[in-house]
Amino acid sequence: MSLLVVGSLALDTIETPFGKAQETLGGSAVYISTAASYFAPQVRLVGVVGGDFPEKAMSFLGERNIDLEGLQRIESGKTFRWSGKYHYDLNMRDTLFTKLNVFEKFDPKIPEAYRKSKYVCLGNIDPVLQRKVLDQIEKPKLVVGDTMNFWIEGKHDELMKTMKHFDVLIINDSEARLLTQEPNLIRAGKKIIGMGPKILIIKKGEHGAILLTENTIFSAPAYPMENINDPTGAGDSFAGGFIGWLEKSDDISDENLKKAVIYGSAMASFCVEKFGVDGLNDLTHLKIQDRFRSFRDLSKF
Amino acid sequence: MSLLVVGSLALDTIETPFGKAQETLGGSAVYISTAASYFAPQVRLVGVVGGDFPEKAMSFLGERNIDLEGLQRIESGKTFRWSGKYHYDLNMRDTLFTKLNVFEKFDPKIPEAYRKSKYVCLGNIDPVLQRKVLDQIEKPKLVVGDTMNFWIEGKHDELMKTMKHFDVLIINDSEARLLTQEPNLIRAGKKIIGMGPKILIIKKGEHGAILLTENTIFSAPAYPMENINDPTGAGDSFAGGFIGWLEKSDDISDENLKKAVIYGSAMASFCVEKFGVDGLNDLTHLKIQDRFRSFRDLSKF
Numbered sequence: 001m002s003l004l005v006v007g008s009l010a011l012d013t014i015e016t017p018f019g020k021a022q023e024t025l026g027g028s029a030v031y032i033s034t035a036a037s038y039f040a041p042q043v044r045l046v047g048v049v050g051g052d053f054p055e056k057a058m059s060f061l062g063e064r065n066i067d068l069e070g071l072q073r074i075e076s077g078k079t080f081r082w083s084g085k086y087h088y089d090l091n092m093r094d095t096l097f098t099k100l101n102v103f104e105k106f107d108p109k110i111p112e113a114y115r116k117s118k119y120v121c122l123g124n125i126d127p128v129l130q131r132k133v134l135d136q137i138e139k140p141k142l143v144v145g146d147t148m149n150f151w152i153e154g155k156h157d158e159l160m161k162t163m164k165h166f167d168v169l170i171i172n173d174s175e176a177r178l179l180t181q182e183p184n185l186i187r188a189g190k191k192i193i194g195m196g197p198k199i200l201i202i203k204k205g206e207h208g209a210i211l212l213t214e215n216t217i218f219s220a221p222a223y224p225m226e227n228i229n230d231p232t233g234a235g236d237s238f239a240g241g242f243i244g245w246l247e248k249s250d251d252i253s254d255e256n257l258k259k260a261v262i263y264g265s266a267m268a269s270f271c272v273e274k275f276g277v278d279g280l281n282d283l284t285h286l287k288i289q290d291r292f293r294s295f296r297d298l299s300k301f
Numbered sequence: 302m303s304l305l306v307v308g309s310l311a312l313d314t315i316e317t318p319f320g321k322a323q324e325t326l327g328g329s330a331v332y333i334s335t336a337a338s339y340f341a342p343q344v345r346l347v348g349v350v351g352g353d354f355p356e357k358a359m360s361f362l363g364e365r366n367i368d369l370e371g372l373q374r375i376e377s378g379k380t381f382r383w384s385g386k387y388h389y390d391l392n393m394r395d396t397l398f399t400k401l402n403v404f405e406k407f408d409p410k411i412p413e414a415y416r417k418s419k420y421v422c423l424g425n426i427d428p429v430l431q432r433k434v435l436d437q438i439e440k441p442k443l444v445v446g447d448t449m450n451f452w453i454e455g456k457h458d459e460l461m462k463t464m465k466h467f468d469v470l471i472i473n474d475s476e477a478r479l480l481t482q483e484p485n486l487i488r489a490g491k492k493i494i495g496m497g498p499k500i501l502i503i504k505k506g507e508h509g510a511i512l513l514t515e516n517t518i519f520s521a522p523a524y525p526m527e528n529i530n531d532p533t534g535a536g537d538s539f540a541g542g543f544i545g546w547l548e549k550s551d552d553i554s555d556e557n558l559k560k561a562v563i564y565g566s567a568m569a570s571f572c573v574e575k576f577g578v579d580g581l582n583d584l585t586h587l588k589i590q591d592r593f594r595s596f597r598d599l600s601k602f
Contacts, residue, residue: 089484183390185507186525206486207508208520219509219522219599224487258602298520299600301559 003247004114004140005033006046006133007123007236008103009053009071012276013083016090018229024276025057027080028123028146031233034280035240035267036121037064038288039248044114046070046133050078050102060277069111077102090231091205110136119247121239124148127155127162134165142252144168144243145197146235152179164196167252170239172203185210186217201242201261203235211261216254220261221299223269223291230275234268237280241267266291304548305415306334307347307434308424308447308537309404310354310372313577314384317391319530325577326358328381329424329447332534335581336541336568337422338365339589340549345415347371347434351379351403361578370412378403391532392506411437420548422540425449428456428463435466443553445469445544446498447536453480465497468553471540473504486511487518502543502562504536512562517555521562522600524570524592531576535569538581542568567592 007029014021029047036043044067053073061068080103083096108129118141122130130145145166151159152175163169169192173185179195182188185202189212192200200212208222242264249256266288271279308330315322330348337344345368354374362369381404384397409430419442423431431446446467452460453476464470470493474486480496483489486503490513493501501513509523543565550557567589572580 091484183392184527184529186527190527204508207505208522210525217525217599218602219525220602221509221520221522221600224511224518224520226485226487226491228485255602262602296602298518299522299602301519301521301556301563301597301600 001040001119001247001250002042002044002114002117003036003040003119003121003243004044004046004110004117004137005029005036005121005123005240006108006130007032007125008080009047009049009057010080010082010103012232013081013096014086014230014232014275015084016086016230017088019275021230021275023081025054025060026082026232026276028125028236030061030277031236031271031280032121032123032240032243033061033066034064034277035237035271036244036247037066038267038283038285039241039244039263040119041065042067043244044070044117046108046110046114048072048074048102048106051075053079060281070109070114072109074102084232086231090228093231108133118142119243120144121243122146123236123239124151127151127159131158131162131165142167142243142246144170144239146170146239147175149175149178160195166197168199168201169197170201170203170235170242172205172235176202199257201264203238209238209261209265211257213254213257216258218258218261220258220265221295223265223295224298225269225272228272231272232276234272237271238264238268241265262292262295263288265295302341302420302548302551303343303345303415303418304337304341304420304422304544305345305347305411305418305438306330306337306422306424306541307409307431308333308426309381310348310350310358311381311383311404312354313533314382314397315387315531315533315576316385317387317531318389320576322531322576324382326355326361327383327534327577329426329537331362331578332537332572332581333422333424333541333544334362334367335365335578336538336572337545337548338367339568339584339586340542340545340564341420342366343368344545345371345418347409347411347415349373349375349403349407352376354380361582371410371415373410375403385533387532391529394532409434419443420544421445422544423447423467424537424540425452428452428460432459432463432466443468443544443547445471445540447471447540448476450476450479461496467498469500469502470498471502471504471536471543473506473536477503500558502565504539506535510539510562510566512558514555514558517559519559519562521559521566522596524566524596525599526570526573529573532573533577535573538572539565539569542566563593563596564589566596
């Protein structure tokens with residue numbers, strides 16, 4: 001099996017009520033790949049960084065056995081930077097700045113060796129680029145895509161075209177409502193299933209997630225977190241755990257999709273315990289299995 | 302076994318995007334008793350109505366086999382009236398008017414025959430009155446109490462005193478945050494457990510509910526509702542299903558509390574399908590069991 005991840009690599013400056021991190025490794029492709037790397041033996045990453053991308057960040061990815069053949073490095077440019085500040089209740093954040101830098105002209109080129117990837121995860125990038133990636137892949141078994149308000153509002157038609165190529169769409173509840181103009185989440189979900197993806201995951205933050213397929217509705221609980229230090233990357237860690245498990249098990253039945261949602265939720269819960277990608281560092285299979293079981297205990301009756 | 306319910310009886314005028322109801326039977330004691338009546342063989346209701354309380358409403362309660370010995374009827378007064386309008390997304394409502402009428406001077410008197418009730422459910426009324434009820438009960442096995450923002454802010458000290466007599470507190474997520482000044486729901490829950498009730502249920506509307514005891518955290522999913530017509534009474538129907546199941550099974554173990562939360566959620570889901578108490582009319586045990594099983598299917602992995 002094989003898993004390809006395309007998205008952003010960034011240096012994030014984050015402030016939460018519980019601390020600060022300066023120019024720490026971030027970006028959707030980083031969180032997705034790192035979370036997935038605990039399941040999939042080798043994750044292939046496609047993205048772009050500038051000449052200032054730190055050696056330390058490279059080794060972090062290398063240590064997770066992430067294949068970096070598809071990582072473009074533009075020596076003359078600077079890496080994408082994002083800065084955000086979270087409020088007291090952690091559900092709201094202000095973006096302090098976004099400097100796209102080399103990411104502004106990102107032109108995803110899929111190396112020859114990656115073109116037969118069976119599992120593909122498209123982080124939250126321009127839907128035109130997402131389609132450009134898919135044009136370079138030969139018959140993937142499962143394409144998982146993410147998007148956000150910015151593209152739903154700003155590139156609606158392109159997004160609608162791209163969504164037809166997604167097998168799975170992962171979005172949050174407010175995005176699902178925005179995309180469908182439907183306040184009822186279940187109706188919104190069913191509308192989205194009609195837009196292309198046959199599998200939909202609606203993330204609800206502290207309220208867990210919902211999986212919708214043509215035949216199933218599954219409600220995944222949220223892990224009861226008392227100590228959330230930094231919510232950055234939670235959604236991407238979810239996506240990584242989700243597709244990582246699917247790649248490892250190579251089973252996209254409804255029953256296994258439910259498990260994948262729980263593995264996604266588990267990775268998101270680890271992510272938010274620490275700053276940046278620290279929560280995804282030094283995990284063990286035992287720890288991940290323990291958390292998976294906690295989710296079962298939490299919802300069993 | 303025996304179940305006592307104390308709370309309001311009202312005539313509600315409700316507007317939602319899906320319809321209107323004029324002076325329809327409502328009030329916390331009505332929803333709680335009606336939902337509980339599908340489990341508990343005879344529910345004892347204590348409340349007050351005016352001379353204008355319709356015969357039809359009396360027969361509705363009588364047909365549900367609800368014992369009305371404790372219902373005070375003040376012929377010279379008018380029944381409590383409430384009117385509310387729900388917005389497009391049904392999560393927000395405006396109160397158009399509240400006319401307390403006879404409810405303003407409600408002085409709960411527990412008939413002799415009710416004083417040994419083992420299960421007691423106190424609807425959302427003044428915490429001073431809730432304590433007054435409890436003073437008249439001999440050693441109940443389980444006291445379930447509800448409250449709301451109005452008392453949390455307006456009668457905080459009295460509520461704190463009353464809460465020490467609750468075994469179970471049922472509130473919604475914003476109330477839990479308000480009561481504890483803690484944005485993290487799990488921390489908020491643990492703080493509340495320290496305030497008196499050993500069992501806490503946090504209702505999260507479309508996101509389900511959380512049960513917290515000293516040894517357990519349980520996350521109950523929400524039933525995936527596509528057709529919510531009127532959210533009025535959902536919380537009280539939850540409380541009724543919850544305590545009704547506990548009374549019927551006479552088992553307050555953590556495992557059975559989880560089932561009670563699901564029965565509560567099931568009754569709430571029936572309630573919101575129709576206007577006023579109509580959703581709680583003509584249910585069958587088979588229908589309730591079917592919905593219970595749907596909740597299991599929804600969360601099993």
